[in-house]
Amino acid sequence: MSGPNDPGAQETLPTAVVVQPGQARHQTGGHPESHLRLEAVIDHLEGLPSWSLRTVIEAEPVGTDSVEACHPESHLETVRRAAESGGGWLDGDTPVSPLSFETALEACGGAVGAVDSVLEPATVNRGAFALIRPPGHHATIDRAMGFCLFNNAAVAARHAQREHGIERVAIIDWDVHHGNGTQDIFYGDPNVLFISLHQWPLYPGTGWLDETGREDGAGSTVNIPIPPGAGDRNWVEAFERVVEPTVRAFEPGLVIVSAGQDGHYADGLSNQALTEVGYLTMAHRVGSVARDLGAGLVAVHEGGYNPDTLPTLDRLILEGFDAGLTGEVAPGSAGLDPSAGLDAAEWEGRLEEVTTAQRPFRNL
Numbered sequence: 036m037s038g039p040n041d042p043g044a045q046e047t048l049p050t051a052v053v054v055q056p057g058q059a060r061h062q063t064g065g066h067p068e069s070h071l072r073l074e075a076v077i078d079h080l081e082g083l084p085s086w087s088l089r090t091v092i093e094a095e096p097v098g099t100d101s102v103e104a105c106h107p108e109s110h111l112e113t114v115r116r117a118a119e120s121g122g123g124w125l126d127g128d129t130p131v132s133p134l135s136f137e138t139a140l141e142a143c144g145g146a147v148g149a150v151d152s153v154l155e156p157a158t159v160n161r162g163a164f165a166l167i168r169p170p171g172h173h174a175t176i177d178r179a180m181g182f183c184l185f186n187n188a189a190v191a192a193r194h195a196q197r198e199h200g201i202e203r204v205a206i207i208d209w210d211v212h213h214g215n216g217t218q219d220i221f222y223g224d225p226n227v228l229f230i231s232l233h234q235w236p237l238y239p240g241t242g243w244l245d246e247t248g249r250e251d252g253a254g255s256t257v258n259i260p261i262p263p264g265a266g267d268r269n270w271v272e273a274f275e276r277v278v279e280p281t282v283r284a285f286e287p288g289l290v291i292v293s294a295g296q297d298g299h300y301a302d303g304l305s306n307q308a309l310t311e312v313g314y315l316t317m318a319h320r321v322g323s324v325a326r327d328l329g330a331g332l333v334a335v336h337e338g339g340y341n342p343d344t345l346p347t348l349d350r351l352i353l354e355g356f357d358a359g360l361t362g363e364v365a366p367g368s369a370g371l372d373p374s375a376g377l378d379a380a381e382w383e384g385r386l387e388e389v390t391t392a393q394r395p396f397r398n399l
């Protein structure tokens with residue numbers, strides 16, 4: 036871990052960055068989930084004056100036991116064998132290259148390192164953003180899919196519970212696709228709250244609002260399916276009306292964000308109208324909730340496939356976390372017009388459907 040260069044001159048920013056030195060070893064050819072994405076992000080962040088004020092952590096691979104807290108050994112072996120045999124495809128859109136197994140362990144290690152950095156008793160970092168790949172939120176208990184091999188967010192949550200004594204973890208997934216893998220892993224678990232905001236309909240086809248958990252986990256899953264064409268105001272209103280009151284009432288010791296920026300209007304994999312203002316605002320709101328709860332805040336990178344716009348979005352997420360965690364207003368959005376999005380009546384109807392589905396479990 037390397038700290039800020041000159042801590043005497045300026046205060047350390049509260050959100051650390053986790054970088055993944057070996058991320059380019061997971062080779063995907065011309066696939067949209069390319070190593071060029073995070074390289075563009077790091078290039079941008081390193082050029083900012085704020086870079087010297089951030090704690091920068093290098094991801095180290097986890098042992099397989101950390102991954103096996105979420106996936107059976109047979110799943111790890113499937114990925115390992117595919118990689119060792121020279122690579123190939125685990126499903127129609129999930130490539131594996133010869134070093135993908137090691138790279139996926141390193142991605143999990145980045146998520147775990149982010150958790151350690153915010154939960155160590157003496158830490159100055161109240162938040163951490165793990166810039167890792169391959170992404171994880173589509174990886175189910177026993178299946179790699181949707182560009183994902185192991186579920187980084189889930190591994191981070193289990194690590195926080197097992198190694199740091201955190202009882203309850205909330206995972207907020209704002210990737211534009213439903214976090215079906217994370218939902219699968221925690222669907223019967225009352226101690227991990229999973230909230231997914233995602234475009235509906237869209238890949239992978241799960242995440243309707245009546246999927247709310249099972250058995251002991253009934254009510255611990257919250258799905259907010261968002262119609263195509265929605266924008267900043269819609270997503271932020273979903274935070275105000277559903278995400279924030281639900282997380283606050285759950286009182287987690289750690290908040291994890293599955294941060295996929297593929298709902299941006301310039302991203303090719305969805306039909307949302309989110310802008311820079313939307314991501315900054317969501318990040319600020321999550322930071323504020325974590326601050327109010329005294330909870331750690333960890334974000335793990337998921338989607339976001341436009342290398343021209345992703346660097347700015349990831350920077351704004353860091354700045355939104357910083358401001359929320361320190362109780363400041365969100366910076367940088369003055370003068371920018373948030374995207375209005377959907378017809379008001381259509382959107383109000385959808386929010387009513389979501390809150391009705393959640394009414395057996397909470398007051399919304």
Ligand SMILES: [Zn+2]
Nearest residue numbers: 210211212338
């Ligand atoms: Zn996505």
